[in-house]
Amino acid sequence: MRTVEVTDDLQAYLDGLVPTRDAVLARMEEEADREGIPIVEPHEGSLLYLLVKIAGAKRILELGTATGYSGIWMLRGSGGGTLTTYETDHDRAQRARANFGEAGFGKAAIVLEENAKDGLEKLEGRFDACFIDLLNSFKSEEITRRVLELCIERLEGGALLMADNALRQGEVIAPKNQQAKNVAAYNQLVAKHPRLEGVVIPIRDGLSVARVKD
């Protein structure tokens, strides 16, 4: 059976089921809407929260912080865990720090203002979950492949590896631009990687979810 088409009515139905957000997340959603900040939005945010919680992940790595929206969902799912997250945009990184503080995660979240690939090459530490939310920013499929390997190297056996925009609005079928080529390459790499078992969930623009084998 095909994935059901999400009509406006069905979307409204789903919107009625999504958990109510607190003041911090609600404000961030409004700001994202007004300023065009690319966030995962509440359906995917609550999925990230649940996946982290179900996996029992405590040490979370994120590539692409923006203003900290997805980070707050994952930190809540971790129940006392930590987040190490990369963001190159100074203004967004500063806003993320303020938002993490307001959400009670001032000490739990470390926002690194650095190109994620450069940072990962030298990052020490092990993680239980990783969320990649900047696949479309890489300059080539080769860099995409390298970033995937760097993430896997830093993940424990049994860890969760997630990546956003796995469908790239359908462009992955016949990728024409570099962004779509990166995502298509990532999906293939995850599907064939000997250390991963994964699936693409067609939520919003697609969430790739994989588990690192023990």
Ligand SMILES: C[S@@+](CC[C@H](N)C(=O)[O-])C[C@H]1O[C@@H](n2cnc3c(N)ncnc32)[C@H](O)[C@@H]1O
């Ligand atoms: C889609 S947004 C992240 C949204 C965030 N995960 C959320 O849902 O709240 C991607 C972010 O990655 C940042 N970015 C892009 N390329 C980057 C890179 N190579 N290293 C670190 N950050 C990068 C962008 O500035 C942007 O804020």
